[in-house]
Amino acid sequence: MRLSRSLLAASLLVVMLAVPAGSALAIRPETQPTAVGVAQREFHITPYRRSVPAGAVKLNIRNYGEDVHNIVVRGPRGFTAVGPNVDSGSGATWTVKLRRPGTYSLLCTRANHLKLGMKAKLKVVKPKKK
Numbered sequence: 279m280r281l282s283r284s285l286l287a288a289s290l291l292v293v294m295l296a297v298p299a300g301s302a303l304a305i306r307p308e309t310q311p312t313a314v315g316v317a318q319r320e321f322h323i324t325p326y327r328r329s330v331p332a333g334a335v336k337l338n339i340r341n342y343g344e345d346v347h348n349i350v351v352r353g354p355r356g357f358t359a360v361g362p363n364v365d366s367g368s369g370a371t372w373t374v375k376l377r378r379p380g381t382y383s384l385l386c387t388r389a390n391h392l393k394l395g396m397k398a399k400l401k402v403v404k405p406k407k408k
């Protein structure tokens with residue numbers, strides 16, 4: 279009992295020394311992308327979040343459809359980023375930096391998919407101050 283208690287105290291001390299108060303959280307917005315699931319099918323594209331804080335966004339894309347789909351992000355001031363093709367029944371992850379707050383579009387630009395409705399909106403908002 280006495281031994282395990284001092285072990286616990288020692289390991290707590292190690293954790294406290296290794297992680298100065300607040301630093302882990304303060305670094306987070308820069309280093310940790312915001313994960314967003316994105317479902318694709320004929321002919322819809324559905325992000326599982328409406329808005330994300332500005333910064334890196336990790337899109338976890340899954341193609342539930344029969345066709346190959348891709349993903350293109352368009353945003354303010356002509357921002358365009360082109361992501362991967364995603365085969366039927368498979369997935370891809372793609373990290374894209376969305377630095378400027380505003381309304382972005384997620385699109386599939388293969389064949390006539392965009393015309394058929396493969397677009398969705400994603401809002402990028404100012405990250406909260408810590």
Ligand SMILES: [Cu+2]
Binds near residue numbers: 388391
């Ligand atoms: Cu498509």
